[in-house]
Ligand SMILES: NC(=O)c1ccc[n+]([C@@H]2O[C@H](COP(=O)([O-])OP(=O)(O)OC[C@H]3O[C@@H](n4cnc5c(N)ncnc54)[C@H](O)[C@@H]3O)[C@@H](O)[C@H]2O)c1
């Protein structure tokens with residue numbers, strides 16, 4: 001097992017990466033679980049996989065799990081399910097010093113994290129990420145949120161977990177499409193500032209996706225180390241450093257909003273396509289070599305992932321997609337800071353991007 005600390009003054013915590021962590025949940029959480037009853041929020045895919053092992057570990061420690069099982073999928077990150085989680089936690093008599101367990105992918109982590117940020121003005125929670133995406137990204141760093149009709153993550157809070165347990169063994173049951181979606185956020189760390197890690201992905205991505213647990217553990221550890229460094233430097237995305245983690249997301253969130261949150265386009269799939277678009281837009285501005293951008297698209301294609309906009313069969317134009325970007329949380333007094341690339345591993349935040357130009361670029365990409 002490896003442990004990655006997230007160094008935040010007064011709110012620091014560990015991310016443990018290893019196998020067997022979930023079946024050992026009571027010991028792993030230790031004193032964070034203060035009461036005999038332990039509220040756990042999860043989804044309908046994950047519950048049958050882990051309920052027995054977690055119940056057994058808690059029972060051996062004299063505790064009893066209290067489960068809330070929500071529908072699986074992005075549509076659960078909404079107002080109605082936020083209300084359901086809050087009502088459940090209130091009915092369970094949760095106090096501010098308690099820790100709620102969030103077991104599942106990024107949807108359960110973001111939703112439960114947000115509920116715990118507002119419950120009694122803030123109680124504790126532990127992230128138990130079971131998808132690759134949640135292990136490498138969403139469980140770390142304290143961004144919590146729900147979606148609204150206007151777009152992704154528009155209602156939320158920064159609320160750090162007290163502990164993250166990334167059990168690599170959990171990934172064995174993850175469907176291949178979900179693995180690939182999570183893999184996009186792994187590749188992101190290479191594209192931001194670590195060209196050697198991108199090359200590692202090119203060399204090892206296929207074996208990782210095929211099931212190699214050592215490679216999965218290495219990818220999770222290296223991703224979490226990268227994210228922890230950024231979060232420690234700029235927890236609340238105020239200096240521009242944390243915005244780097246948004247590479248591919250301005251395009252990606254616009255694609256997700258256009259597709260709806262019905263599973264047509266998964267978050268990680270949108271981010272993969274968004275990073276290809278950010279790279280090609282950087283080329284169009286004369287700031288990145290075309291061969292670098294095509295190397296990124298080629299890697300996603302080689303991993304059996306969609307990299308081209310026409311593969312989404314959208315019926316909208318570039319302007320419609322660009323209009324979704326007006327809801328981007330980086331929007332600042334009428335301008336949208338945009339994550340672009342000068343090369344692989346050289347992401348930067350541009351402040352001179354005009355959405356009219358982005359709309360024209362998207363029309364070109366839609367017609368490719
Ligand atoms: N907070 C952040 O910093 C951050 C970062 C990245 C993404 N996100 C958010 O995370 C969400 C996407 O997360 P996700 O990709 O994990 O989606 P998800 O939570 O929907 O999980 C993906 C699917 O895999 C299933 N699943 C999860 N673990 C499984 C397992 N071990 N075995 C079998 N099935 C399993 C889930 O039930 C679901 O159907 C998006 O809402 C995105 O906006 C947040």
Ligand SMILES: O=C(O)C(=O)C[C@@H](O)[C@H](O)[C@H](O)COP(=O)(O)O
Nearest residue numbers: 137141143152153242245246249329
């Ligand atoms: O942790 C961050 O910061 C990120 O941007 C990570 C992203 O992968 C994640 O999708 C995040 O939820 C997007 O944040 P948002 O502020 O654009 O909603």
Ligand SMILES: [Zn+2]
Nearest residue numbers: 185249267271
């Ligand atoms: Zn993301």
